[in-house]
Amino acid sequence: MVEAFKIAQVSEIVTGNCTGSENATTITQIAIDSRNLINPNSTLFVALKGAKFDGHDFIQELYKLGVRNFLVMRTFTIDKSLNAAFVQVQDTHQGLQQLATYQRKLFLGKVIGITGSNGKTIVKEWLGQVLSQHYSVVKSPKSYNSQVGVPLSVFGINSSYQVAILEAGISRPEEMEKLERIIQPNVGIFTNIGTAHEEGFENLDKKIAEKSQLFAGSDLIIYRKEHQEIHNHLRNMFPESRLLSWSEEVGADYLLKEKITPNGAKILFVKADSGMFTFQVPFSDMASLENIRHVIAASTVLGMAPHQIQEGISHLQAVDMRLTVKAGIRGCTLIDDTYNNDVAGLRLALDFMATQRPKKRKVLILSDLMQVGDSAKAYEEVGHLIKHFGIDRLIGVGTAIQQLADRFVSSSRYYQSTAELLLNLNEEQFDNDLVLITGARKFGFEVLVNQMQQRIHGTTLEINLNALTHNYNFYKSRLNPSTKVMVMVKAFAYGGGASEIANHVQHLQADYLAVAYTDEGVALREAGIHLPIMVLNPVQESFHLLQIHQLEPVVYSPSFFQQLGLYCQSQNNEMLVHLDLDTGMHRLGFEENHIQEVTDLIQEFPQLIIQSMYTHLVGADEEALGDFSLVQLELFKEMAFRIQEKLTYKPLLHALNSAGIIRFPDHQFDMVRLGIGLYGVEPSKLFSHQLKSISTLKTTISQIKTIKKGDTIGYGRKGKMAIEGRIATIAIGYADGYDRRFSNGIGKVLINRQEAKVIGNVCMDMTMVDITDLDAVEGDEVTIYGEGISLDDLAHSIGTISYELLTNISSRVKRVYYLD
Ligand SMILES: *Cc1c(COP(=O)(O)O)cnc(C)c1O
Secondary structure (H helix, E strand, O other): OOOOEEEHHHHHHHOOOEEEEOOOHHHHHHHOOOOOOOOOHHHHEEEOEEEOEHHHHHHHHHHHHHHOEEEEOOOOOHHHHHHOEEEEEOHHOOOOHHHHHHHHHOOOOOOEEEEEOHHHHHHHHHHHHHHOOOOOOEEOOOOOOOOOOHHHHOOOOOOOEEEEEOOOOOOOHHHHHHHHHOOOEEEEOOOOOOOOOOOHHOOOOHHHHHHHHHHOOOOEEEEEOOHHHHHHHHHHHHHHHHHEEEEOOOOOOOOEEEEEOOOEEEEEEEEEEOOOEEEOOOOOOOHHHHHHHHHHHHHOOOOOOOOHHHHHOOOOOOOOOOOOOEEEHHHOOOEEEEEOOOHHHHHHHHHHOOOOOOOOEEEEEOOOOOOOOHHHHHHHHHHHHHHHHOOOOHHHHHHHHHHOOOOOOEEEEEEEHHHHHHHOHHHOOOHHHHHEEEHHHHOOHHHHHHHHHHOOOOOOOEEEHHHHHHHHHHHOOOOOOOOOOEEEEEEHHHHEEEEEEHHHHHHHOOEEEEEEOOHHHHHHOOOOOOOOOEEOOOOOHHHHHHHHHHHHEEEEEHHHHHHHHHHHHOOOOOEEEEEOOOOOOOOOOOOHHHHHHHHHHHOOOOOEEEEEEEOOOOOOOHHHHHHHHHHHHHHHHHHHOOOOOOOOOEEEEEHHEEEEHHHHHHHHOOOEEOHHHOOOOOOOOOHHOOOOOOEEEEEEEEEEEEEEEOEEEOOOHHHHOOOEEEEEEEEOOOOOOOOOOOOOOOOOOOOEEEEEEOOOOOOOOOOEEEOOOOOOOOOOOEEEEEEEEEEHHHHHHHHOOOOHHHHHHOOOOOEEEOOO
């Protein structure tokens, strides 16, 4: 949406030649792509010409769609009656930029322009999220930072916004000048600078000079003082009053000192003129810590108070990372960084590697660096990095990289090409290693990653941890910043794998975990999970395990209270416990008439410290039970209050499960208990589209057969061929958790994106599906659920709920975790 103008104005702005009819339509959209037009009648189509496409070819089609205004480079002879207008210019590219410049000038809010070698997009995204605590913010879409992307971003800004954040990326000299004319940032951010020569610049100084042209008219330029070359350049070019530097050390305008903690990092912020503030951030890798400090500096400059910024940071949604972690062959973990070719990027990747769980060796597979001018110097730097990050083995691919041979002391080997490495991959004897694969695009390392990735036959459950993060953040965004989150990882984390998921949410800084049984808690402790863990259904036999592993049992009846109290007395030990208050579920829990007894027991056994009190809603997901839920919540408050009265300390209170978080935001109390929502199912169905499915259950086709008309399939002759056709036997059965109720046409699976129905009865380890009408060969992948086939629909088709399908997946099904 742009500030409306008429075709005659367009003609004036681009100094073009207007032909065709003087139509009266008002232009509110500018498009360069004939697909996805929103409002053709009020769109101005700009016909760009590229190497492989020519926008002019689409004009006929666009006219049919209702577009009436065109910016073109050719003459069009058109029928006056057609009511279309053409503005002709020499260069529509330039025209597009002129229109953007015009639109930019109409915007009266603040514009923030970001440039630099790395982190632009993340800084933009995070800054956008933090500023939106206080301002209405618009930002350029994902990677719209180019000569065409920037104008299109500008067309997305209108007067309803207060702040616009735009990213500028250049690959050639003289491009920034054009972007500067369009963006005209009030505040600039220079994130950092990579090594010389990449991105096609003669030397580092030229590159910095070129990039900093973005700030020609900025009131303030934010940068990190440790980037010495940037500091020097900016100081020479701009008056002191327009620079705002931050640094890890005193001596800059802002001191932003980092301190790594077990769950992320703290950032101490000191401004020259005022007090201090300590920010808490959920990550500890170098790149993120730099990016977030740019965000803190910029938000401060825009007038946000530290506590507002902190609130924004607590709500940060994970921005897709370029680096991905994958399970590799022979127990290896792969870090895939296949499209990187500069030293700065390598440094970030190595730093990321350092934050991963250690394995046997650290192996680096690295290609030649591209466009490295003074290559000896660049490789010297690489050699230092390799030493600094303690790489155990280097595998070099290419010719230039071989100059590292005499510099790099420990084990290394060099190959001329990726193909040569692939031929010798077996000799590398990978075994439980952490392998960073980083190389320039031209080396085609994706083939290497593909070869080295773990391939699993048969049935697997793939868990997408980024989707899990997304879901977690979605629920976080609906909570008050101070509300704690307990993640329910009972029942093998709803089938997803308890220790991996617990580890991941521990990383996301969840506050608590809950399991059903003591054994599940013990397993988590053994996997190194240190978050507090509540055990819903402990038994007397496990008291000593609770104690040894610092697990916190739920106490749900007076007799259980007494047993546990006596045990702790005999051990002369305290234990943190949680009280389950039954307000209507009638499963476990103290009832209203137990309160007196409970308070007496609390006095009698001070060894049991009441860490929290909670209740569970019976129908949080059902609109029809809304009133009942409110009754439960009221009763809970009343019961909790009566117990609280007798205590000298304050236990946490909590009541809401996933559906409750959505429906009863006013009853968050101190904590919520997040279960199925984290796993991608929104039980109240109000926000289903906002969650991502985290798991995909897959198997493969073992055999394909052609079966005659009238023949039967499987046990009991239940499946019958109506015509001659083909069936596929797939490697999943009810013992894997593929419910027998899917037999005989009820169940559907996806093969090469086509639906196939179950034919006959589901067997213990196998199932037959009818593939008469579809393309498939033996070995093809079969999706049981995941993208294209929803868990909810499947559950519905056999009259159950997604909870049951998720938790039924057998433990023999291999779980594979990935970050996409
Ligand atoms: C399982 C469970 C939850 C989580 O419920 P979801 O519907 O999966 O969010 C919360 N509280 C208790 C006591 C539970 O047993």
